[in-house]
Amino acid sequence: MDRTIDKTRMMSSAEVAKWLSERDNFLILTHLRPDGDTLGSAAGLCSALREAGKTAYVLRNKQTTRRYEAYMTPYWSEDFRPDFVISTDIATENLFPANAEMFKGRVDLSIDHHPSNSGFAENTLLDSSCAACGEILYRLAMDLNGRVSPETAKLLFIALTTDTGCFRYGNTTADTHRIAAALIDAGAPGAEINKKLFRTKSRGRVLIESEMLNNIEFSRNSQIATVVVTREMIDRAGADEDDLEDIAAIHGQIEGVVVSITVRELEDGSSKVSVRTNKLVDAGAVCAELGGGGHAMAAGVSLGCGVWEAKEKILAAVDKVWK
Amino acid sequence: MDRTIDKTRMMSSAEVAKWLSERDNFLILTHLRPDGDTLGSAAGLCSALREAGKTAYVLRNKQTTRRYEAYMTPYWSEDFRPDFVISTDIATENLFPANAEMFKGRVDLSIDHHPSNSGFAENTLLDSSCAACGEILYRLAMDLNGRVSPETAKLLFIALTTDTGCFRYGNTTADTHRIAAALIDAGAPGAEINKKLFRTKSRGRVLIESEMLNNIEFSRNSQIATVVVTREMIDRAGADEDDLEDIAAIHGQIEGVVVSITVRELEDGSSKVSVRTNKLVDAGAVCAELGGGGHAMAAGVSLGCGVWEAKEKILAAVDKVWK
Numbered sequence: 001m002d003r004t005i006d007k008t009r010m011m012s013s014a015e016v017a018k019w020l021s022e023r024d025n026f027l028i029l030t031h032l033r034p035d036g037d038t039l040g041s042a043a044g045l046c047s048a049l050r051e052a053g054k055t056a057y058v059l060r061n062k063q064t065t066r067r068y069e070a071y072m073t074p075y076w077s078e079d080f081r082p083d084f085v086i087s088t089d090i091a092t093e094n095l096f097p098a099n100a101e102m103f104k105g106r107v108d109l110s111i112d113h114h115p116s117n118s119g120f121a122e123n124t125l126l127d128s129s130c131a132a133c134g135e136i137l138y139r140l141a142m143d144l145n146g147r148v149s150p151e152t153a154k155l156l157f158i159a160l161t162t163d164t165g166c167f168r169y170g171n172t173t174a175d176t177h178r179i180a181a182a183l184i185d186a187g188a189p190g191a192e193i194n195k196k197l198f199r200t201k202s203r204g205r206v207l208i209e210s211e212m213l214n215n216i217e218f219s220r221n222s223q224i225a226t227v228v229v230t231r232e233m234i235d236r237a238g239a240d241e242d243d244l245e246d247i248a249a250i251h252g253q254i255e256g257v258v259v260s261i262t263v264r265e266l267e268d269g270s271s272k273v274s275v276r277t278n279k280l281v282d283a284g285a286v287c288a289e290l291g292g293g294g295h296a297m298a299a300g301v302s303l304g305c306g307v308w309e310a311k312e313k314i315l316a317a318v319d320k321v322w323k
Numbered sequence: 324m325d326r327t328i329d330k331t332r333m334m335s336s337a338e339v340a341k342w343l344s345e346r347d348n349f350l351i352l353t354h355l356r357p358d359g360d361t362l363g364s365a366a367g368l369c370s371a372l373r374e375a376g377k378t379a380y381v382l383r384n385k386q387t388t389r390r391y392e393a394y395m396t397p398y399w400s401e402d403f404r405p406d407f408v409i410s411t412d413i414a415t416e417n418l419f420p421a422n423a424e425m426f427k428g429r430v431d432l433s434i435d436h437h438p439s440n441s442g443f444a445e446n447t448l449l450d451s452s453c454a455a456c457g458e459i460l461y462r463l464a465m466d467l468n469g470r471v472s473p474e475t476a477k478l479l480f481i482a483l484t485t486d487t488g489c490f491r492y493g494n495t496t497a498d499t500h501r502i503a504a505a506l507i508d509a510g511a512p513g514a515e516i517n518k519k520l521f522r523t524k525s526r527g528r529v530l531i532e533s534e535m536l537n538n539i540e541f542s543r544n545s546q547i548a549t550v551v552v553t554r555e556m557i558d559r560a561g562a563d564e565d566d567l568e569d570i571a572a573i574h575g576q577i578e579g580v581v582v583s584i585t586v587r588e589l590e591d592g593s594s595k596v597s598v599r600t601n602k603l604v605d606a607g608a609v610c611a612e613l614g615g616g617g618h619a620m621a622a623g624v625s626l627g628c629g630v631w632e633a634k635e636k637i638l639a640a641v642d643k644v645w646k
Contacts, residue, residue, distance in 0.1 A: 173507065222526075
């Protein structure tokens, strides 16, 4: 059963707090390729529900990367049979991980900050003005318990800081900072989390960044920066999946670059292309040329061909869209 | 005339606001090798004083790097003859730039957050619990004018965000976030400033980072990471002084590294050594072995010899201190 945004019931934070307090036995879902916001929001909600005396688990997401695993361990379950299913930071059911397939059409409450939320759940708590879904969860935890424990604060701080690139990205608002202050006051070890997530790099990460910086090809008057990341480069750096997180952001930082392209060779020899742009060029439109999609400033496409052919194709797509 | 901390008069923010409102014609000093905190604090104070109807300038600091110059231009003076001299973020008179020599022993008010402030000024407003001197200036501007204009907010946001590495460093507190929220509410373009200061790298910067990452030498079971930065590397990257800001931080991010050493070749062939450590090793003690100094986790020393000899000397000093 698929619902549209018209069919879901939109709820306020206070209404959701009441709804939760009247129920029990919750399972919380996170999205495919989970980031700190979906994981921190889910675990933070789980922690807040347990403080309210409820039984709650997060469905174990097998794609969780090394950096988040230890934070999540106390909340994971693979086989809990819930009475109510909640999702955090998931815009559509297409983003459910494989082991959450059985919950399609069965989500009781979706808590999200994506304006594109499809309304797949029976009830929805949506605030698209929030930089991170974790901001919504902070307010909900306050409505539910009147306070936030140090453990819940830690998990929600992870949600905030990761979705804003440590308060660096354009989505960061005064409210984000206000909630960060409240979470630190409540006991979130902000400095420790930021050191771990933003100031520590594995050797594999350092080496793959170095490989990439050495292999940037500039075109169109240095406004396009393209990097092809081959298996050989990844192997030489000894980089794993965790090390490759958000590598598409690296060369987009260079002054004057409008379009940054990353073409990554997958293990089967096919290519994963990421396109990052500033407001001048629509990244989603570029990737749509080749059957992919995404947002205006960050999009992607998977191509069955090898990386060098993929590079030519995506550069041609940029030329087509960027007149 | 040199004052000690006993001789200066410690003032509260409200007292300083009253003191300022009763006076006029202010010149504000910044420190040697100026960073965003000394510059943003000085310009923010200057802007707040002008809003209060006062005549105020910042003494032009010729070492100001490219990234800050445009923000400072409206406030610079090289020859204003003040009635009162104020310093921001300066711990001792040794840190005065050359063109401020004439004001030694003549500073009426020092506004600072360094616990080591020597008490060189007649009056001192000190709060060492603040991550950035800019936090003190925010409270002072509120005490002075009851509000903060968008222009003042912008300059103070620069102070906050640069001294905390965009809210990433361990000095960031709940108060830092609360003041950041207040500054954004007052009109500081937080996203724009962070994009410019933290998400844009010149090609020279990207290339020198790449050169450095390619030339890390690991020792003592990969706990020491050393990089020698030669003139040849700097020239090949086309990097200028602005591009070299804080390069000592780059390899200290690597997981497991306890001591990171940067040995940079200066134009005259001598060497500038920077040592960054975590709590296990005292960087100041390491550099003191060779006649330098600094803090427990960040210190430096200038050596007359070439870089390769300097590298051997500093590694020997590490061995001596780190048993």
